[in-house]
Amino acid sequence: xxxxxxxxxxxxxxxxxxxxxxxxxxxxxxxxxxxxxxxxxxxxxxxxxxxxxxxxxxxxxxxxxxxxxxxxxxxxxxxxxxxxxxxxxxxxxxxxxxxxxxxxxxxx
Numbered sequence: 001x002x003x004x005x006x007x008x009x010x011x012x013x014x015x016x017x018x019x020x021x022x023x024x025x026x027x028x029x030x031x032x033x034x035x036x037x038x039x040x041x042x043x044x045x046x047x048x049x050x051x052x053x054x055x056x057x058x059x060x061x062x063x064x065x066x067x068x069x070x071x072x073x074x075x076x077x078x079x080x081x082x083x084x085x086x087x088x089x090x091x092x093x094x095x096x097x098x099x100x101x102x103x104x105x106x107x108x
Contacts, residue, residue, distance in 0.1 A: 005083030
């Protein structure tokens with residue numbers, strides 16, 4: 001599991017499942033962290049991870065059966081506001097995923 005927003009920079013959201021994404025070891029060390037340096041973040045890949053995570057959360061909350069829900073929409077907004085250092089996302093209405101993608105684009 002990879003922290004989209006690094007745990008050493010953002011310890012307050014390190015344990016949020018909404019801040020974690022499954023990557024292969026190759027993706028983690030070659031794409032997310034250039035040259036395997038885990039202190040460096042590839043911002044372009046971080047953007048891709050955020051957009052993909054948004055879609056995973058959308059599917060989980062809107063398409064999965066209630067017993068299979070693992071994400072919290074408002075926790076995701078907190079992760080985004082914290083990681084992108086903004087207050088933009090706290091104003092988004094529940095399950096407005098197009099507003100989230102737009103917010104990622106303008107705040108990234």
